[in-house]
Amino acid sequence: MNWLKKQSIEKPNNKFINNLTFEEVYERVTDLAKRLYLYVKNQSRVALYSNNSEDMALFFLAFQALKIEVLMLNTHLSEEEMTKQLNALHIQIVFSQDNKFISFQEVYQSDEYEEVQLAEEYNPQQIVVIMNTSATTGEFKSVPLRWKQFDSHVKASGKSLGITETDNWLIVLPMYHIGGLAILMRSLYNGTRVTIAGKFDEEQVLQLIEDAAINMLSLVPTMLNRIIDRIEEHNLRVVLVGGEFIPESLVEKCLCKNIPIYKTYGMTETTSQSVTFPVSDYPQKIDSVGVPLEEVMIHIKDPDENGVGEVQIKSPMLMDGYLGQETISDFFNTEDVGYLDQDGFLYIMDRRQNIIISGGENIYPQEIENVLYAHPEISECAVVGVKDAKWGQVPILFVISSLDEDEVFDYLAKRIARYKLPQRILFLNELPKNPSGKILKKDLIERYYVD
Template identity: 35%
Template sequence: MGETTALAAETYCDVVREHARVSGDVTAFSFAGEDISFAELDAGADRVASALAALGIGPGDRVAFLGKNHPLYFEAFLGANRIGAVMTPVNWRLAAPEVAYVLGNCCARVVFVGEGFADMLAGIRGDCPLVEQVIGIDAPDYAGTDYRTWRDGFSPSPPAHRVAAQDDALQLYTSGTTGKPKGAVITHGSLLSSRDGAAAGEEMRVWQQPIPGDVTLLAMPCFHISGTGTGIGTMVAGTCSIVLPEYDPTKALDLIENFNISKIFLVPAALQILLNHPRVGEVDFSRLKYVTYGASPIPLELMREAIRVMGCGFVQMYGMTETTGTIVALDPEDHVAEGSVRMRSVGKPLAGVEIKVIDEGGNAVPTGTVGEIATRSDKNMRGYWNNDAATRATIGPDGWLRTGDAGYLDADGYLYIHDRVKNMIISGGENVYPAEVENALYSHPKVADVAVIGVPDDKWGEAVKACVVLKPGEAMTEDEIIAHARTQIAGYKCPKSVDFIPALPRNPSGKILRRELRAPYWAGKDRAVN
């Protein structure tokens, strides 16, 4: 293993090239027993660039990846970027018509397909007339072109192309909880500025600093910014990612214990699954330095359990696809097992990130006042692909991006999230933010998971309903749940009714699909508010 080197560059492509030159023997990715060094990654990407160019792919063209996590996704990503093309990873959990929509919307001409998805792709080819070439990445179920054979048949010297910070690099599709998904276009500058403080002049926090020998477990899906962002982050840092095809708590625990894992990003739902695993008490977490988490709120009781069991540093991250991931973080020193006011926050903005809280007219509101969170930085996306109206509604001419989240800033600059603006419940003229109610209910020892929604009410306009998942073997009544809530929060915020359900519907990033929970109660209504 060689020494990693701190580098300043305009794009991550430049950084990987330099890592390959000065520390080429360092492992960049490890997957299913196969290690890929930075030198091998760099050389493979050059051949991919040559191969794509031979297919007529060039600057601005989109290529897509449909498959579970694989290190060759990052090699293909790097190769496409080197000739100015843009990678679009597709959510493999989508139904076939949804996949066809994404491929058509991004205008992908080449699709890399992973194991298990050849039949789906074959079934929708007729709906994807722009797709010219399909290439299988370690996909024995695909009888067409094999990635490794295809790649190795082309020159190690690709066409010369200078990639700039303002060029498009990545197109990620939003989860599509309302309407059709939108493609967030992320530039090279956004990728580099968002990865571990790598942008020149940024001051990194201690937990962001790359350390030679660090090993990161890449467990979140690469069609999400958490997965792709993790891989880009270790490529920039010059350290290793061990890649899981998909999140598996048993394999995650084995890798943490046996492969010197030092960092891992998990959404709270995945962290909860890990802590509930029967083997978790037997695992040695002593080499784990940091668990970073985000994408949805985390209840205090779950955080306490994680601190007790894992004993490492915890970092809460706040961001979104449109901000290329993390823009605000709560540092390890702000995580205390006994709880604190600051643990209810998501922390303070990262270097170079501006945050303000605004009213409906876009005016900044006073400290401590709830409003919509807006942000401005180099991390913001360029815009939504072929959707100028949505872009204008999200990013103002002054560069401020509306997050759609409701929250407030305290006097020390800590950001507190209440909920998505659209999820706010108005009951009897009072605003109720579901996250606050959910935290209160989750503190009951019998509750495993909970979501709060607004349902129509003839008297109050909307009433608060709790959808509760109990821990195995436990039983509770509606009255017990409501009584417990009254000990935690104001009466008008407490649920008026409770549904006990076996599991909450969630998307792959761990976010609750409130639309599915709300749908039965709003059926037949002209509007989703009352």
């Protein structure tokens, strides 16, 4: 059944998006779909260009009612990148938060609309959303996620995280990324509330936590790191952290403050969360990213003598395949490197492309970064490999810290093997990040490193 219609019947007066109830959202989405139909009746696929907002969510849901595929455009794309993506997917119509394309306001203010039959049932094979990911190649690949994948995901996620009637999940991760959109979809299915923030604003997030206005939160580690020391009183039930390497020191701070941190691992291709666990229940597994959700299978391909190999995933949440490419028939290679322990907990060593091979030795940047983050005077850091005539590759450290070079080097020298020590240390005021807060290692080399 149409999830939104179902909730509008069963929980009409329950809050869904900010202060709008399920009934109000259903009415607005129905009205909006009738207005949008005049723009899109000859289209099977459109694009949305917007930062997080109530309107963005309503437009997205209206397109679902019209059974139209939606490409989520990253608002940080250049004109050239955007044009390339739209042309590749044969998209002619784009709706936007501003006047860049067809504005949300133009649609709202239109007096014209047409009666149209809206979706009563969601077809499992229908593509809900398309998200483009650059993966490891630099060239984007289009990930189509269907209702069948979202259906499996919301059910498995709910069993992993639990559901309460008072849940209110803050959406601060961009909804044009799967980490943000998945929150909207889970809450729609669960019949619970979301609070949508336009962007990550430390003061706003801290105020919502302090006021107990939200009890669920999804962040990447760099975001959580910026607010963790200022969180005092809270009513948080779940703080889901993933998207990149999670420093052990950050997890320990959460445990000390009784913040219910759930480590998670997933990707766009797997409809977000595939592996999760509440760290406080398994403190001895603090370095793990968790155990597979229901129906998720993890396989380690070509493990070495320590069991470390390529992490592969198979699940009903996994995409059918990239658009225009072969269908995935078996396990999907995540291109991450890790291992499973005897209890089935997954450990991620690093992205395969991040591993530094120096003189025949594998160096895992995350291992070095974890040691660095344990130092209170180191705010952010990134270890990157660069070519070296003698060793093949050597590690370089980019860091934000009040320490000097000798102090950083001495700190590391006491804690890691000599071959893992960075050959150079570059101090910066800020590390480049994408809109989700992930550190862009490729940009560090291009912008700041001179051989």
